[in-house]
Amino acid sequence: MSSLRRTLERGVLSTPVLADIGLTCLAVFFIGLSYGAVAVASGFPLWVPAAQSVLVLAGASEFLFVGIVAAGGSPFAAALAGLLVNSRHLPYGLALPADVTGPPGVTGRGSAGWSWRRLFGIHLMNDEGVVFALAQEDPRAKRAAYWACGLGIVICWPGGAVLGALIGSAVHDTNAFGLDAMFPAVILALIVKDLRDSRLLRAVLASAAIALAATPFLPAGLPVLLALAAVLLLVRDSSPETARPAGQRSGEQPAPPGDGAR
Amino acid sequence: MKDTTLVVAGMATLSAGTYAFRLSGQVLRARISFPPRATRLLEAAAVILLAGLVATTALTEGHGFSGFARPAGVLVAGILAWRKAPFLVVVLAAAAVTALLRLAGVS
Numbered sequence: 001m002s003s004l005r006r007t008l009e010r011g012v013l014s015t016p017v018l019a020d021i022g023l024t025c026l027a028v029f030f031i032g033l034s035y036g037a038v039a040v041a042s043g044f045p046l047w048v049p050a051a052q053s054v055l056v057l058a059g060a061s062e063f064l065f066v067g068i069v070a071a072g073g074s075p076f077a078a079a080l081a082g083l084l085v086n087s088r089h090l091p092y093g094l095a096l097p098a099d100v101t102g103p104p105g106v107t108g109r110g111s112a113g114w115s116w117r118r119l120f121g122i123h124l125m126n127d128e129g130v131v132f133a134l135a136q137e138d139p140r141a142k143r144a145a146y147w148a149c150g151l152g153i154v155i156c157w158p159g160g161a162v163l164g165a166l167i168g169s170a171v172h173d174t175n176a177f178g179l180d181a182m183f184p185a186v187i188l189a190l191i192v193k194d195l196r197d198s199r200l201l202r203a204v205l206a207s208a209a210i211a212l213a214a215t216p217f218l219p220a221g222l223p224v225l226l227a228l229a230a231v232l233l234l235v236r237d238s239s240p241e242t243a244r245p246a247g248q249r250s251g252e253q254p255a256p257p258g259d260g261a262r
Numbered sequence: 263m264k265d266t267t268l269v270v271a272g273m274a275t276l277s278a279g280t281y282a283f284r285l286s287g288q289v290l291r292a293r294i295s296f297p298p299r300a301t302r303l304l305e306a307a308a309v310i311l312l313a314g315l316v317a318t319t320a321l322t323e324g325h326g327f328s329g330f331a332r333p334a335g336v337l338v339a340g341i342l343a344w345r346k347a348p349f350l351v352v353v354l355a356a357a358a359v360t361a362l363l364r365l366a367g368v369s
Contacts, residue, residue: 055277075272088308093287178360185339185356208317227314
């Protein structure tokens with residue numbers, strides 16, 4: 001673990017960045033409180049949010065899972081809906097250099113770069129940590145930001161969830177504290193920067209409209225999946241470009257061989 | 263709670279699948295390069311999915327309207343986030359506005 005200590009050594013990250021990471025972890029702790037309380041209020045025993053918070057470690061999907069099962073959906077459908085939400089971790093993994101999740105100098109090619117430490121680092125991948133890592137310029141700072149945020153969240157999220165479940169068992173009307181408004185607020189705060197892109201904003205509004213229109217008629221979880229159809233707005237917009245064969249598009253690299261595996 | 267075995271199976275599926283997504287991005291990165299357009303589209307799809315989640319969790323409860331207190335709290339949080347307020351302020355404002363409205367008798 002000494003290499004881990006070096007990763008988090010002082011001075012690699014500026015004080016404002018460290019403060020932002022700390023505040024983010026504190027916010028995650030509060031959301032964890034609301035998650036634990038909501039899960040217990042929906043009829044789950046404490047070990048469900050406790051185990052999920054450690055093993056899944058992705059808040060949005062855990063809320064969704066608990067919400068769908070509580071609304072009468074099947075746990076398997078709830079898991080699939082959660083996985084769809086978590087599919088965003090695939091582009092995150094593509095965006096992160098190997099030496100951010102792993103030790104310095106690792107390229108990720110061959111078997112050399114797959115230590116236990118890196119496999120654990122990959123489990124720590126989350127929205128906030130990825131944002132902080134990608135915002136740093138220096139590779140050392142990227143790694144430090146990723147690990148600081150990841151380790152903070154792996155402590156604060158389960159800690160908040162367990163404490164919230166204990167509070168939720170004692171206080172029955174958690175809605176009185178407005179905890180149910182925290183989750184949509186968190187997700188909105190995470191995507192708000194993307195709403196400054198007018199094309200994406202249009203697709204986002206369409207997605208919200210589809211999800212809301214479908215809610216009275218479809219089982220829980222499905223309206224959100226149906227809303228994904230709004231992505232077609234973005235595909236159609238650039239269809240003149242996609243109509244041309246790969247490699248002839250202006251300003252884009254040709255697709256490499258083997259890309260068909262996607 | 264419903265059948266414990268089914269819930270545990272669902273939890274295991276979600277945990278294992280989530281880790282598989284995290285891992286496969288890193289594995290694929292070392293082997294192939296995605297065209298930038300595909301990466302952008304995947305990122306946009308995640309945002310669109312999350313937006314649907316915000317709309318339903320903010321405005322609905324079961325198959326109906328959630329009442330005004332929750333969406334009002336989320337709206338205030340959205341405005342604060344747009345104006346680049348700190349994350350913690352945004353999240354606590356959502357809970358505070360919703361709680362105060364309920365205290366005032368608005369469901």
